[in-house]
Amino acid sequence: MSRKIRVLVAKPGLDGHDRGAKVVANALKDAGMEIIYTGLHQTAEMIAESAVQEDVDVVGLSILSGAHMTMFPRVMDLLREKGAEHIMVFGGGIIPEEDVEKLEKIGVSRIFGPGTDTGKIVEFINGRFQDED
């Protein structure tokens, strides 16, 4: 039966930079995935709850405002609390190298920075889920 990869693309915090998030959402859609875009100014709580209700496979956070060290851990914690630690969390934006390492340590699976080819993002997700079908 048809089985689709479902992705929640979210903009946490006060950040208004949405060009990248929308580009990524469109690229994932064109790669055959089902995308739920939350819109701007989301709290970690809103993101985690949406992810659970939508039973997404992936949560992608786009953060260019420097609030990543607050937002990523919060979303991860809330997902765990809601029994959804299986959801893969990754993201992109302006995130310094040293913070990328810290985020990967707490379980963020990958950070894609400026200049990323969206094909790479698609490849990465497909790579994670390809053993399925």
Added chain:
Amino acid sequence: MSGKKGFEEGKRKYLDSFGKGGLLDVDFTTVSGAPVENLYASDDIEGLDYMDELGFPGQYPYTRGVYPSMYRGRLWTMRQFAGFGTAHDTNRRYHYLLDHGQTGLSVAFDMPTIMGYDSDHKRSEGEVGRCGVAIDSLRDMETLFDRIDLAGITTSMTINAPASILLAFYLSAGEKKGTSFEKMGGTIQNDILKEYIAQKSWIFPPEPSLRIITDILGFCSDHVPKWNTISISGYHIREAGSTAAQELAFTLADGFAYVEAGIAAGLDVDKFAPRLSFFFNAHLDFFEEIAKYRAARRIWAKRMKEKYGAKDEKSMLLRFHTQTAGCTLTAQQPENNIVRTAFQAMSAVLGGTQSLHTNSMDETLALPSEKAVRIALRTQQMIAEETGVINTADPLAGSYFVEAKTREMEAKAEEYFSRIDELGGVVKAIEQGFFQMEIGRAAYAYQKAVEAKKKIIIGVNALMVEGEEIDIPLLRIDPEVENQQVKAIRDIRAERDNDKAARELERLGTAAAGGDNLMPVMLDCARVYCTEGEIIEELKKVFGEYEEPIFL
């Protein structure tokens, strides 16, 4: 052979021989995807009427520049956008920039300030001082301009939804130094329409937002005559992904919408229009950009005169600030960004800008470091001092190519104006997502063009360096900033006269619900150290909050 016949013959021969030896396999369109010919000649600017389309610098329709002497009379203002951490941190940066020859100041605020939250608000967690300087009250503003003479310099503040409040803080800070309102010059961005369209830092719905703006227009024309009350911005529209023509058209459409709002509020167009200024992007496609600036001046002048009945020449002048395009800069081989920025800055100068910010090479990595910002400033200084381009006003006028492109830009803008009119004007078009969808589509199309290598970005999809190590210093924001700022705001609430603060806030609420100009009360709120967040909360009670109609 000469004359018309000769021209025809020459052209035919030229077209026959064009491409004979083969052509490069390159996408020969502008960075906006607009087609460009191999050659432009006199027939591409047929019927060009010098006085009607160009005029002399300082003369209607100002295509060749807004001042007769242009840069021989006065260089553009070198104004680097700066702000990070606490007011104290940023004050130090301002002194550094001024010491290095910068001629104007430009404040970058942090996200909580931009969105109207105090530093101790729950929604501010993790965001304080990270994207700009944290300003909660008059106290922070006083620190920000410590040891800076506000009569001797102009300051631009990139603030929109809460612009009235930060203007009140600024004016009060000057007042406390003994500088009168008439002596203070500067700019608030205060362009809410492009917030809904591109920058996405709104607070109130359009209607009350426009009311606040017209209050500012009215107040400043009476009391702060040197203040630029709206900086109508294409920069953000372009950075969100639009094409050059969209930037031009949407920005001017916003400008006209403000003019209409001012007129509808009963203001005399010649009283407020001279204080409107513009803010454009300097992107990579050199000639397309120059054509854009020239077309902008021409369209504005003609419409202001013909449609809005402006009599004062100053109402027809389109003065503009320019910032080089941050979105063209790369995380890969960041030093290359210095070169990109230099080309972009040059286009702005050749296009006749009044003020310029050049981006730093570390644009994609962090807020600019001292070293990076100095190089960026030096780039402008080199253009001014070393290249000789300042000698002549509008040096590219008369170029077949540039004049044809200028016309083309104008025509494309006019097409967009008609579509916006059909949708019922700018606010209605925003509600229907027209701008947002146009921009989103252009942004995605560009991304795909880059990924297909139709558009080349050195270091990103060509000429990459494997395993590159970034080797430039980066600015880090100390996480302690947030705690300091939270403590400072608690101190203020403990020290000020809270009864007075509450009374002024109540007065503000009453003025908002009624029709009085908000600025005088806003100043009173500032003077008794009401915080930005408190003022916004009070206004939200009356004005409500905007909800974005998102379109994908």
Added chain:
Amino acid sequence: MRPGYDIPELLERFKKGQVSAAARLITILENGGIDAEAVLDGIFHMTSNAYRVGFTGPPGAGKSSLIFRLTKKFREKDKKIGIIAIDPTSPFSGGALLGDRIRMQALSDDPEVFVRSLASRGSLGGISNCTDEVTDLMDAFGKDLILIETVGVGQSELEIAEKAHTVVVILVPESGDGIQAMKAGLMEIGDIFVMNKADHKDAELAAMEIEDTLKLKKIADDAWRPRVILTSAKEDRGTGEFAGLIEEHRVYLEQSGLFLKKRRQILFSRVKNALMDKMERRLRASESVKNIMADRMDDVYEGRLSPFRLVHELEKIVTIK
């Protein structure tokens, strides 16, 4: 990489009210096959109490925005709400941008509201093939009211009438929606007609046009007379009254005994449709059908055998006792 699942364990957690279990069960229903059947078997006995409201109307009319407003109103009355929002799957990529949720994000901190976005996937029109089952699941999860938003284009918008107790048709003053609605047959299925965006000009006029059209319909005296209402989701106007109308229709159905009848109709058509579906799938998969066709199509191509004759032959291998 996606974790496997254990249906009995999920059902256990579902019964305890865990949102994550309910959400995963919906995914299984969406993906179809025998697992989906097992899920439905596991929850069907828990259904029947929820009231189902379908929302249709052209894209952009304000379906999602109004559902958001209505949900707020129903929450004041402490009703537990399930929302199923369907968006189209791209025929080119098979992907989808599910955009309805954006308008409802402010509900996500309310534990009694469950919003699920579905892509239309294989379905030809306005709803997803698993809409019935997902509705059942929300019903079994204890929701009082289930609001179903269709894609809003295409013929099979009409299908919503087979799935909902109340059908709401949402229109806007612009672009002569009323006429479009008539053409698309929406006039026949609507119980409530909403003229949204009443903050725009001409809304009242457009609403009157709909009223006039409805007057032409022959309706028995004791039958429900479709109602027309003006709303503005933007300004939250008319939305309380709108919620009231839905309630009124529900009471009407209950008192007239039509509620039970409708429920039966819905289930009847579900069984029929599921059967047809299954039969079709079996036929498509049948080796003998494939073989016979491979053998005999040449006769059809060359005019020796009419299509009907061949079908008669094929029919012989299908045995329905």
